[in-house]
Amino acid sequence: AMRGARNMEGYGLFLALLGSALLVGFVSVVFSLVWVFRYREGLGWDGGSAEFNWHPVLIVTGFVFIQGIAIIVYRLPWTWKCSKLLMKFIHAGLNTIAMILAIVSMVAVFDFHNARSIPNMYSLHSWVGLTAVILYSLQLFLGFAIFLLPFAPVPLRAALMPIHIYSGLLIFATVIASALMGITEKLIFALSSTGYSLSPPEGIFVNCLGLLIVIFGALILWMASRPQWKRPPDENAKVQQPNGGAPEGMEAESTMTDCSNADKSDVGFNSEAARKRNFKLDEAGQRSTM
Secondary structure, eight states: OHHHHHHHHHHHHHHHHHHHHHHHHHHHHHHHHHIIIIISOOOOOSSSHHHHTHHHHHIIIIIIIIHHHHHHGGGOGGGTTSOHHHHHHHHHHHHHHHHHHHHHHHHHHHHHHHHTTOOSSOSHHHHHHHHHHHHHHHHHHHHIIIIISTTSOHHHHHHHHHHHHHHHHHHHHHHHHHHHHHHHHHHHHHTTTTOGGGOOHHHHHHHHHHHHHHHHHHHHHHHHHOGGGSOOOOTTSOOOOTTSSSGGGHHHHHHOOOOTTOOGGGOOTTOHHHHHHHHHHHHHTOOOOO
16 A cells, blocks of 8 residues: 555656646746737847847747657656657657757847847857757757667667766756846846846846746756656567667567557556666666666
């Protein structure tokens, strides 16, 4: 009975955190839209301020919110009986959408700067932000090449997985740091006449957007760093021998595409058996995801 209660507690906590993250992330996107439509010039693509405004909106939507969801997608317990391959496609797809939105948001800034003869790439925000975009594109390319395409040998995947996970979390944290710097920079420029130091409504409102982004990041990083919420290895995916043929149990993955048969009651968060199985597979270096 105690173990059952503990499992439910872990599951309930996960759902509470997930619900909170989705809410805070969604509210952050709404705040970014309210900011540009209520306090700035709205959205446009004419080389003016309305074009610049795509930058905060698309960064908060893609690079913060969608990237955050992509990070925790493997940890959704009702997907644990789905094909790992399907989850990889979802993970890669969300990250690709985030990348596209980030690139469009960068184009908007450079376009706006060039139209107004404002210098590019002089601020720390721009340095950190561009670094994050470059690292993200590299991470995305290597993720596709090594973990999604079926060519990389299992030992290589096993060796690179901890680096992939660390890099993803580092980039996500860097994006949030850069977003906070960008918010500060924009408010100091935009409120130079009215005075940011006088705490005008826009200043307070956008400071709150910054706090929401920090809270969202904290929730995602907590969920992503709990070992007991790791996706357990597929039960019908046999541990491949390092010198064996098929990489990473691909045949097993492709047979498990249907998610509808996932029985939630089977999900034991802190199940000792699952933990031990995880540990053994980790030791064998066969795990392929968080």
